[in-house]
Amino acid sequence: DTGVSQDPRHKITKRGQNVTFRCDPISEHNRLYWYRQTLGQGPEFLTYFQNEAQLEKSRLLSDRFSAERPKGSFSTLEIQRTEQGDSAMYLCASSLGGGASDTQYFGPGTRLTVL
Amino acid sequence: GDSVTQMEGPVTLSEEAFLTINCTYTATGYPSLFWYVQYPGEGLQLLLKATKADDKGSNKGFEATYRKETTSFHLEKGSVQVSDSAVYFCALSHQGAQKLVFGQGTRLTINP
Numbered sequence: 462d463t464g465v466s467q468d469p470r471h472k473i474t475k476r477g478q479n480v481t482f483r484c485d486p487i488s489e490h491n492r493l494y495w496y497r498q499t500l501g502q503g504p505e506f507l508t509y510f511q512n513e514a515q516l517e518k519s520r521l522l523s524d525r526f527s528a529e530r531p532k533g534s535f536s537t538l539e540i541q542r543t544e545q546g547d548s549a550m551y552l553c554a555s556s557l558g559g560g561a562s563d564t565q566y567f568g569p570g571t572r573l574t575v576l
Numbered sequence: 577g578d579s580v581t582q583m584e585g586p587v588t589l590s591e592e593a594f595l596t597i598n599c600t601y602t603a604t605g606y607p608s609l610f611w612y613v614q615y616p617g618e619g620l621q622l623l624l625k626a627t628k629a630d631d632k633g634s635n636k637g638f639e640a641t642y643r644k645e646t647t648s649f650h651l652e653k654g655s656v657q658v659s660d661s662a663v664y665f666c667a668l669s670h671q672g673a674q675k676l677v678f679g680q681g682t683r684l685t686i687n688p
Contacts, residue, residue, distance in 0.1 A: 465619075492674070494675065494676075496676075501680070501681070502680055502681070503580075503665050503667070503678030503679050503680050503681050504620070504665075504676070504678050505678070506675040506676065506677070509674075509675060517675065552619075552620070554620075554676075556674070558674075563669075563674055564622050564625070565622075565674075565676060566622075567612075567619045567620040567621070568619055569618070569619040570619060
C-alpha cells in the first residue's frame with residue numbers, strides 16, 4: 462500500500478494558462494474525492510467519483526474546472542484559463558466507499574500558484 | 577447546509593499540559609464525526625472518528641466523544657508532547673456521498 466499520490470506537488474503558472482493535476486488513489490479504493498484548501502482554511506469539497514462515474518460536483522467547481530476518472534483508477538483535475546483566485550492546495554482523497562464512517566485517505570496535495 | 581465550527585487558534589501550550597480543542601457542528605440527521613491532523617510538511621491524516629451519539633473515538637492518547645445533545649465533538653488529550661504540534665481539523669460526513677465538511681482548523685504548538 463503506497464498511499465494516495467499526487468503529481469505535481471507544486472505548480473506555478475501564469476494567469477490564463479491551463480493546468481492539469483493527477484491523483485493516483487490507493488489501488489482497491491472505489492471512491493475518489495477532490496478538495497481545495499486555501500491558506501488558513503479547512504479543505505472544501507469539489508467533486509467525487511464512484512469508480513469512473515462522477516456523482517457529485519460542488520458549486521465551487523466552475524465551468525473552468527473539469528475532472529475525470531476514465532478507468533476508475535487515477536483521476537485528473539483540469540483548470541482552464543486559470544485565475545489568481547485559483548491559487549490553493551488541491552487535495553485528493555480515496556476511500557473504499559462503505560458508509561458514512563468510511564475513512565478517506567489523503568494525498569500530499571498539489572500546491573497551485575497563479576501569477 | 578452542514579457546517580463545522582472549531583475553536584480559533586493558534587493554541588500554544590507547554591509540554592504535558594491538558595489539551596481541549598472545541599468543535600461544534602450543524603447538520604441534519606446523524607453525521608459521522610472525524611478529527612484529522614496535518615503535521616508540518618505532511619498530508620491530512622485521520623486521527624479518530626465516531627459514527628453515532630455517545631461514541632468515543634480515541635487514538636495516540638487523543639479522545640473525542642460524539643455529543644448529539646450539544647452537537648459537539650471536542651478533542652482532548654491529557655498530556656501533550658512537542659510532537660503533537662500540528663493543525664487539527666474537525667469534520668463531518670453523511671451517509672451517501674460521504675464528502676467531508678471541515679472546520680477551519682486549529683494550529684497547535686507545544687513548547688518544551
